[in-house]
Amino acid sequence: MVIVMESIATEEQIQKIIDLLTRKGFDAHRSTGATRTIIGAVGSDAGALDPRDFQLMEGVREVLRITEPWKLAGRVFRPEGSVIAAGAARGSAQVSFGGPEVVVVAGPCAVESEEQIRKVAASVRRSGARVLRGGAFKPRTSPYSFQGLGEEGLRLLRAAADEQKMLVISEVMDATQIDVAAKYVDILQVGARNMQNFTFLRELGKASLPVLLKRGLSATLEEWLLSAEYIMAGGNHAVILCERGIRTFERYTRNTMDISAIPVIHKLSHLPIVADPSHGTGLRDKVAPMARAAVAAGADGLLIEVHHDPDNARSDGAQSLHPEQFAELIGQLKVILPAVGRRLA
Amino acid sequence: MVIVMESIATEEQIQKIIDLLTRKGFDAHRSTGATRTIIGAVGSDAGALDPRDFQLMEGVREVLRITEPWKLAGRVFRPEGSVIAAGAARGSAQVSFGGPEVVVVAGPCAVESEEQIRKVAASVRRSGARVLRGGAFKPRTSPYSFQGLGEEGLRLLRAAADEQKMLVISEVMDATQIDVAAKYVDILQVGARNMQNFTFLRELGKASLPVLLKRGLSATLEEWLLSAEYIMAGGNHAVILCERGIRTFERYTRNTMDISAIPVIHKLSHLPIVADPSHGTGLRDKVAPMARAAVAAGADGLLIEVHHDPDNARSDGAQSLHPEQFAELIGQLKVILPAVGRRLA
């Protein structure tokens, strides 16, 4: 933490700040320049200081907070980057996130029936997807909307994936669903609205499966990494971040995909980051442009909603690609990938 | 839902829209004007239509969504407004939210010790608070911060409140904490980060205690009321809304209190709304101005953090009032209340 004094701050006011810092166990470093004094607080536990305590003191112009000390999630912790392998725990074919290969995850928004999920699985596998997605537990803004098939959905998802030698990812909405999901999936997905559900994050830290952590609708990158830190602090270091659009003033698209989060996260953290242009835009005809953009910006993977009959999908059909649109997109990605030194998984 | 066609839309394109609406079981009402055609979809289950399905069709300029059909939370459901009584379940003295009296809830951010909570309780009761607040389960952005005393905190809180004949409110963070909290508190508090934790909201719908539901950091009023609807749809109609500041671009204050939410909620919903200027601003010297503003705008109550020794509080000391500041604020409120035809509870 750094405290910037007003140019007219008195010596007494400065001393009071230094005394308080010292009392709290910090080293206070004073820098006096031509126009003002700044005081740096350096200690082993910066999180223990609340900048606002100092902001309220006399003679203080502003207090600059040093970013919360995420430790495990920071790039410094593993400068070479993390490669997170999924599938090993269940004996599935392994797929790695964060290596030279870009992984495509595809499937319907929600698992609706055996026929549906088998059809979609076969089609996306043919085009190049390695992981099958599909919602069984659905978070819905309205209590009156379709809430998913539950465990039966997971069972269907697993069966369809096994048939195609694919991995499975599906969303869990709270701690009570982790065990049941773990029977079927290779990767646990955490939705945007749960990004700061801290008791849940702590439970995920005890899970033995990789976790795909979606960014909250208005979360900063710092908050996102701190949520990853919660999971990692519990012992589970296999966290894959997923950019899925943030809330902005624009209403034409459902959300605004923050493509720049991709290179920024790569600088701040060693964790892989994938992009979900289906939720990120909410509109089918925007999915391909944003998927191409994400890969061109360096994404480690993509989550794409695909449905064999989007017009009759039970949720989010409007953002699901037709299978042939998905195939065409994969073709475009193959052109782009060499520009960033990557290839398709 | 209303579909606005492009001025150059063809008759065939218009007909396709109408066909799709009819197929989905809706009445399609066509209005053709000098410049364009608009099509209204009226049915009993508007939530079943996804506007984006139409937005992607040829000839469509834009699709206007009619607000999600919250039912129980809407003003229409109870035009005279709800008065929510707390305390009855436990035989505590009753306090009502939404009636002619404005209720003041006060107490420390976190329960730290018996001495602390007893001191604060005595002091805020003397000034005019009727309900005691205090965190036992603390949601923290960083996994390395103080996480609260848990059930022991609740016990201390209850004892201090009983001594002062006050009611108790405290935050629960997930479904597993509801039962234990219900042993001690009169009102269950749901934090901003849990506003869209839908599985949790559903559980709260089964609780027999009133729920104070804080607004999410970037939630719209529509989303907030839909979250209230989740609780109410489960059978628990005793929901008190709490404005606690939203995220904006401003960094000087921690959040930006949306005072206008107070009169707007009063128009949209019959539920009472209280304000939390402590979290809403994050800075002690801004608490009193914003508390006065909230009451002047028609708030049904206030949540104020008070600590007998804020400089040594274990969390959020910077936003806690000194007891004498709290007393002074109550004095100011007594001047303001007659201007809105209210009195202190």
Place this chain on the structure above:
Amino acid sequence: MVIVMESIATEEQIQKIIDLLTRKGFDAHRSTGATRTIIGAVGSDAGALDPRDFQLMEGVREVLRITEPWKLAGRVFRPEGSVIAAGAARGSAQVSFGGPEVVVVAGPCAVESEEQIRKVAASVRRSGARVLRGGAFKPRTSPYSFQGLGEEGLRLLRAAADEQKMLVISEVMDATQIDVAAKYVDILQVGARNMQNFTFLRELGKASLPVLLKRGLSATLEEWLLSAEYIMAGGNHAVILCERGIRTFERYTRNTMDISAIPVIHKLSHLPIVADPSHGTGLRDKVAPMARAAVAAGADGLLIEVHHDPDNARSDGAQSLHPEQFAELIGQLKVILPAVGRRLA
């Protein structure tokens, strides 16, 4: 500026930072703690350093920027606060902003006719307004909307105000309108969309009339004060700030009034701040609650749109009070003002 190094930063990386700072003419103060090193740059011209130059260097974790050095607008420049008198230049009755009296400015959104402005002026004066507002040059988002009566509007405004012994405020949209407006008004108003029209601000710095500077729709308080600084740096220190609502995700109200800006500006700056609940909410029935809130939070004045026949107003009728609503509001304000130690001007 303060540079926070990574915990693993090398001595060489630290030295490079210090060298660059020194080369740019700054004192570099190094503070080394248990976990990391931070480097403070203190000099007389902090604006000359671009934090991003350092953010890109090896071993740097983050760079904290010290707030831009506004000088004239800062509280430090005049700790006792500024009282800005308007009217003197034209021999009008004087009204002061920032003193013990709260000033009410009222009138229609746009001047429409002699009859309209005379009627409104008489009515608001009777209720307690001291300054008459009315747009003659109207900024409109669409090129096809009513753009105001221009100079003729100013003439009518002045005449109506003189008749009632009121002062006049009206908006100017660019430098070419300053001279013509100065013939008629006592205070020049700058609209939200022009808050960062820097060439315009510079011209206003040469004007001899007070300037009421509205806050931009998504401006931070820092940016707002820097815009005030532009005017003040040109020699015109008579700047009145006006909070008029910021853009947030909420769509029910046109804007979200940031009531907390009032106490925060009072801490950061010596300039008076008034509130415009008409634009701040955009809805007539929200104007009174927000006007009361602004005054309860310490506003130095109010701008209220009033129209004798809002249903037939040529612009913004929906946010204009009926004269009797305005009178009722003034009555409520008189109850509230003593709570903040103020009285009506």
Place this chain on the structure above:
Amino acid sequence: MVIVMESIATEEQIQKIIDLLTRKGFDAHRSTGATRTIIGAVGSDAGALDPRDFQLMEGVREVLRITEPWKLAGRVFRPEGSVIAAGAARGSAQVSFGGPEVVVVAGPCAVESEEQIRKVAASVRRSGARVLRGGAFKPRTSPYSFQGLGEEGLRLLRAAADEQKMLVISEVMDATQIDVAAKYVDILQVGARNMQNFTFLRELGKASLPVLLKRGLSATLEEWLLSAEYIMAGGNHAVILCERGIRTFERYTRNTMDISAIPVIHKLSHLPIVADPSHGTGLRDKVAPMARAAVAAGADGLLIEVHHDPDNARSDGAQSLHPEQFAELIGQLKVILPAVGRRLA
């Protein structure tokens, strides 16, 4: 405009709405369904209705506004898309925006000296840029920052461009600078902060040069297109849109580039859209990823800041590429372009 009535609205309330619409000269179309009535207003001048007038009436649940009727800027006006040629007016080599070729504009943030601009021009031309950029009039948030070389800067820019057979683009900050800039440049640039400077936009409508219109920091796409409409309504149809980042809660990057604006604008409007990843991110190492992303998403061009010695640039050096980074980026773009069926201009 569409008015949605409450389910309990009375026949009398509905009739009042219809009467008001009729009185204002609109056709009112009533659609009555099982749960509620909606009323559509169709007329030739929708802009003349203020939705809020109806929002305040009894029995109204909500009012849906049909998007402002931009006419000239809408895709409908020219479904095949506009190709805007620059350079013709001055006899410069022509470059077209919006055709099969993607145009790269490059150069320093500000023109600093003859040597600087000549060096940069030669280098970016060699790599593939066709248009030279460089600021002569600089908008600065602080009045104390470097404000540009003015007309001398334009002269140097033109000379350097002529030497390399390049076109010139430079920013103008108000109407008074249009004529002087027109002597030197091929394209007039309007900055983000001037996007809603309506008197200025009207003047640009009379100019005979293409205008590159940057998106405002918190502007919606609708507002942006309405600003383009202002220019086009004045007679100048040669408008090129430029996405340059919007303000979000993220602080790590200066702005958040809204890549999705590219495909959305292509759907809503016939105007070409280019991207400015230098301002869009504010950080050199994020420029290349975002430039690749923009092109992969379908951008018609790029604006890239390049400086031969960024560390000593007088402004925005931190977001300027080194010439060799720029060359490398162009190489990557050449790989990506075929994926979107485009080639470099």
